[in-house]
Amino acid sequence: MDQDILEIIEKITNEKIVRSNIERNYGKEDIYKVSLATGYPGVALLLNEVYKHTNDFKYYEMCNKYLSVTIDIIKKEPMYSTSLFTGTMGILFALATCSDGGNNYKNITTQLLNEYDSLFDTLYINLENNILNNTFSKEDVDLVNGVSGMLLCLLYILDIYGEAVHLKLNYWIIKLNNLLELVIINGLNKKKSNDFFCDLGISHGISGAINILNAAYIRGFKSPTVLSTLERSADFLIDSINFYEGSYIIPNNLSDNKINHRDAWCYGTPGASFILYNLGLTVKNNSIINTAQFLSRETLQRSIEQRKLISPTLCHGYSGLVIINKILKNKKLEAYFYQLIAKSKDSSAQFMFKNLDYNDYEYEYNDSVSLLEGSTGVLLTILSQRGFNSSWYKLFCFS
Numbered sequence: 001m002d003q004d005i006l007e008i009i010e011k012i013t014n015e016k017i018v019r020s021n022i023e024r025n026y027g028k029e030d031i032y033k034v035s036l037a038t039g040y041p042g043v044a045l046l047l048n049e050v051y052k053h054t055n056d057f058k059y060y061e062m063c064n065k066y067l068s069v070t071i072d073i074i075k076k077e078p079m080y081s082t083s084l085f086t087g088t089m090g091i092l093f094a095l096a097t098c099s100d101g102g103n104n105y106k107n108i109t110t111q112l113l114n115e116y117d118s119l120f121d122t123l124y125i126n127l128e129n130n131i132l133n134n135t136f137s138k139e140d141v142d143l144v145n146g147v148s149g150m151l152l153c154l155l156y157i158l159d160i161y162g163e164a165v166h167l168k169l170n171y172w173i174i175k176l177n178n179l180l181e182l183v184i185i186n187g188l189n190k191k192k193s194n195d196f197f198c199d200l201g202i203s204h205g206i207s208g209a210i211n212i213l214n215a216a217y218i219r220g221f222k223s224p225t226v227l228s229t230l231e232r233s234a235d236f237l238i239d240s241i242n243f244y245e246g247s248y249i250i251p252n253n254l255s256d257n258k259i260n261h262r263d264a265w266c267y268g269t270p271g272a273s274f275i276l277y278n279l280g281l282t283v284k285n286n287s288i289i290n291t292a293q294f295l296s297r298e299t300l301q302r303s304i305e306q307r308k309l310i311s312p313t314l315c316h317g318y319s320g321l322v323i324i325n326k327i328l329k330n331k332k333l334e335a336y337f338y339q340l341i342a343k344s345k346d347s348s349a350q351f352m353f354k355n356l357d358y359n360d361y362e363y364e365y366n367d368s369v370s371l372l373e374g375s376t377g378v379l380l381t382i383l384s385q386r387g388f389n390s391s392w393y394k395l396f397c398f399s
Helices: 003-012 015-025 040-054 057-074 088-097 106-132 147-161 169-189 206-218 226-239 269-283 286-301 318-327 331-343 375-383
Strands: 242-244 247-249 355-359 362-366
Touching: 003 015, 003 040, 003 375, 015 057, 040 057, 040 088, 040 375, 057 088, 088 106, 088 147, 106 147, 106 169, 147 169, 147 206, 169 206, 169 226, 206 226, 206 269, 226 269, 226 286, 247 286, 269 286, 269 318, 286 318, 286 331, 318 331, 318 375, 331 375
Parallel strands: none
Antiparallel strands: 242 247, 355 362
16 A cells, blocks of 8 residues: 555544544534444445554554444434435444444444334335425435435445345335336336436436346336336436437436536436446346447547546546446446546645536635545555455445
């Protein structure tokens, strides 16, 4: 491990420094400290990866410390959110990833699932009513906050711990999976209008939901119609391909009068191509797989201005594209974006990397330790250059 990387990781083991950074960037409320996207659970993922990479037990101890602080905080409050990125599902995801293959954190995982059980029926009834009445919002069903994220986490817990971790685990998966398929079918049939159906992003749109439905299917959660739904979903994404300003894209949104596009995990062709790749594997269609790989490679056909890709981070930066292309076996692109990450090191940043975005005709810089839009996500990506040491990446690229 490079000395400069090691020095930054050592700084991240200082909880006081990390806490101060979280509070400065997001706020002093505890919600930001226990969020997987912004707080301690994301840092724990990094330290677990460092432990796997170095076999130095002190990093596992610090990983456990950040998780313990997280648990201490949430014990003071009821389950305020079931979000994957900002709520309890994210904490469960971090616990499972850092559990040494399910050997640790089983008791606290079961306790948190018991709490989830206490509100599941009410949560489900409200979601079902909103979906049947077409009054649901993106946040009800998307990956970041909604059903798709909850289902991802439950499937992941099943992978890591097995169904014995909670008697109702399979029950929840089946119920949420059926809801998600209903949403997707409505979108494919175009019988109901909703912003979610037109959003093709992984993070907040129908593409992310399609991917989690596919993940449930390959784990044996199958309705009589789901294979047909997945095949239609692949056709839907392929039919959404546009030739735009010299390259092939899947736009961010189908409802915009003007095509919007960026090359990112959260929105744009790279994220959508990952979904197509998974669908192609499931339906055993090499043409779909080849199309997915081709679409992701099209990033290099676009100018830097067209890509709207200027940050090293995971959400909308180079790291997200590294992970996608690593999985899609686009080695040239993977290497290209690793080089851009290396060039984006910033000596003025507290943790080596800054998140960059372009809003309202000006650049915005954020010097954050966070997983989603900060240095933790970039460092995780760097440590995974030779291969993934743990399954943290499944938060972004679930299969």
